[in-house]
Amino acid sequence: MNQKQAFHQLLESKQTGKCIFLPTIDRFAAVIQNKDPDNIYHDPNTLSTGLMQVQRLLGLDGFVVEIPLQEFHSAYKDVPPTNWEAKVLCQSEIITNLLDVVDRIKVLNQTVPIIIKITGPLAMYESLYHSETSSDISTIIDDVEIIGEVISEVINEFSKRQIDAIIIKDRCSGAFNQECNDHDGLNEVLHSFLELTQNITSFYQCKVIYSYSKWEHWLKEIVVEGLVLPLQSIDSAVEEGVSFVLGAEIDLSTWINNQGEFSSEIPDIVESANFIFTESSIPEKINVVSFQKWLEQLKS
Structure with missing residues (x-):
C-alpha cells in the first residue's frame, strides 16, 4: 500500500471520529x-x-512537517525576485x-x-504589492512566475518522499486585500498561485488542502479537494454553501490552563470536519495525561 492510499483510507475509516495531526509538536x-x-x-x-515518541505517547494518526516559506521571504524581502534561485532555498x-x-x-x-x-507562500506574492514598481499588475507577472518556480522546487523535493498531502497555509488576504486596490491584479496573482499548486499536486498525486486564518468569501470559488478552516469560521463557510470543508484548526491555548491541563470541554466540530490539526504550538509545560485524555475525547 502506498502512502497516498494509506492517507485516504485513514480519512475514510474515521467517519465516526477525527483524524489528529499535530504540525507543531516539534518543540514538544x-x-x-x-x-x-x-x-x-x-x-x-x-x-x-x-x-x-510523541506519536506513540499521544496516539496520533500522522505527522505534519512544516516548511516555513515566510522565513525565506523575510530573508529575501529586499532582493528582487529576478535574483531568487530555487536551489538556494532547497x-x-x-x-x-x-x-x-x-x-x-x-x-x-x-x-x-x-x-x-x-x-507563508503568499507572503512572497504580497511583497510585490509593496514595491514601487508593483502598481501595474503587468509589471509583476514575471516575478510571479519566479516565485512559482521557488515553491514548485520545494514541493518537488518533498514529493519525492511520497508525501500524502500538501497543506497550503497562509494568512492570505487580510492585510493583503486591504492594502491592495488592484483587486483584478490580486485575483490574477491568487489564481496563478492556486493553479501552480494544483498542477503540482496533480502530477505527484497528492491531496491538496488549503488552510486560511479566516474565512474569505472568495474561497468558495476555488476548486480544491479540501479546505481547512479555523473552528469559528466553519459555520460561515457552510452557510455560503461550501461543501469541501475537510478539517478544522484548533488553537490549543483555548483549552489549556496555566498548569498545562486541558479543559474537559470538547469543541463542537461539524461532521464533515474529520481532519484536525493544531494551529498553535503545544506548550512546553504540559500535563501529558490530561493531554492524552483530551485527545481521546476529541477522537471518539
Whole structure:
C-alpha cells in the first residue's frame, strides 16, 4: 500500500471520529527528550526520534512537517525576485534537515501518513504589492512566475518522499486585500498561485488542502479537494454553501490552563470536519495525561 492510499483510507475509516495531526509538536518532541526546543531543527535525528515518541505517547494518526516559506521571504524581502534561485532555498539548512526528518520517519515507520505544510507562500506574492514598481499588475507577472518556480522546487523535493498531502497555509488576504486596490491584479496573482499548486499536486498525486486564518468569501470559488478552516469560521463557510470543508484548526491555548491541563470541554466540530490539526504550538509545560485524555475525547 502506498502512502497516498494509506492517507485516504485513514480519512475514510474515521467517519465516526477525527483524524489528529499535530504540525507543531516539534518543540514538544524536544522537551520530552530534555533537548533544547529552540535548536531542534538543527538536529534531525533527535527531532525524528522525538516525533515517533510523541506519536506513540499521544496516539496520533500522522505527522505534519512544516516548511516555513515566510522565513525565506523575510530573508529575501529586499532582493528582487529576478535574483531568487530555487536551489538556494532547497539547499538551506532548514529544508535539508526537514527532508532528513521525513526520511528518518519513513525508516522508523513506512506506513505513517506524512503531510507537508507550506506556510507563508503568499507572503512572497504580497511583497510585490509593496514595491514601487508593483502598481501595474503587468509589471509583476514575471516575478510571479519566479516565485512559482521557488515553491514548485520545494514541493518537488518533498514529493519525492511520497508525501500524502500538501497543506497550503497562509494568512492570505487580510492585510493583503486591504492594502491592495488592484483587486483584478490580486485575483490574477491568487489564481496563478492556486493553479501552480494544483498542477503540482496533480502530477505527484497528492491531496491538496488549503488552510486560511479566516474565512474569505472568495474561497468558495476555488476548486480544491479540501479546505481547512479555523473552528469559528466553519459555520460561515457552510452557510455560503461550501461543501469541501475537510478539517478544522484548533488553537490549543483555548483549552489549556496555566498548569498545562486541558479543559474537559470538547469543541463542537461539524461532521464533515474529520481532519484536525493544531494551529498553535503545544506548550512546553504540559500535563501529558490530561493531554492524552483530551485527545481521546476529541477522537471518539
